Amino acid sequence: MAKKTYHNKNRDLDALFRDIETWFTEQGYQTQTNRTDGAWFLQAAKTEMWRKAVGASRAFNVLIQGQTNDFSVELSTGEWASNLAAGGIAAVLTGGATLLISGFTAGWSKKIESDLWNFIDQKVMFGEKAKSTQELVVMKTQSTLEEKLKQLKDAYEQGFIDEVAYNTKKLEMEAQMQASKQNANTEEKLIKLKGLLDAGILSQGEFEMKKAELMRESSNSELDAQISKLNAAVAAGVLTQEEYESKKAAIEKQSELAAKIKQLENARDAGIITHEEFEKKKLGLLV
Structure with missing residues (x-):
């Protein structure tokens, strides 16, 4: 043997x-x-x-x-x-x-x-490397959503739902799939960044800066997913174009505010600003 x-x-x-x-x-x-x-x-x-x-x-x-x-x-x-x-x-x-x-x-x-x-x-x-926990989660989520998309298509082809409902739900599921991939990618990168910090390759300040960049990218992805849902609502006739523009502007404003607050949190955690300065600047954003 x-x-x-x-x-x-x-x-x-x-x-x-x-x-x-x-x-x-x-x-x-x-x-x-x-x-x-x-x-x-x-x-x-x-x-x-x-x-x-x-x-x-x-x-x-x-x-x-x-x-x-x-x-x-x-x-x-x-x-x-x-x-x-x-x-x-x-x-x-x-x-x-x-x-x-x-x-x-x-x-x-x-x-x-x-x-x-x-x-x-x-x-x-x-050969093929073993998949990380994040990759396995994404694969499972993607498989579930793909099965739901197949069931949705079958329901449409059999006449159980109309074309408007089909397109609306299809857009929502595709947005969920994209968001799932982006979230897993962000988490994977954060783990690698933490490893670089623990190994002394990145300083705390560098780590926080890179982390803030990743979180902004993730925030943009979530914004895209929300806007995709609004597009689906317009296509289905649930929202008028005027309502769409209003809701889109509100979502973009909220996303921008969340990104700025996150930057302040990272600056506070990295010791760039004090806790008092953080609270004062955060209050200025919220007013």
């Missing part, structure tokens, strides 16, 4: 597993897989006719175990499991010496082993 352990690679193990399965499939192997928490198992074998012709009933086994930054990959040969999905990984791994034979002894398997290790090493080195 050949085994390699990888540390601090930050790899998406689901993606690595899919890549290995695709690698076998593209070379004409049939595959079967099973997954449990922290373990991915794959068997790959040529067709039954080919195996009988060469007198080999062996399958290649690939076992990945661990987490994104600390995982191992094992390669071996063993009997093709009759029902891997039902039997599970444990059934194969504990099935006795006839299931897992140490090393690759068959001549036809040696080159496959070498090529496969080269492929895995390349994927570990340059």
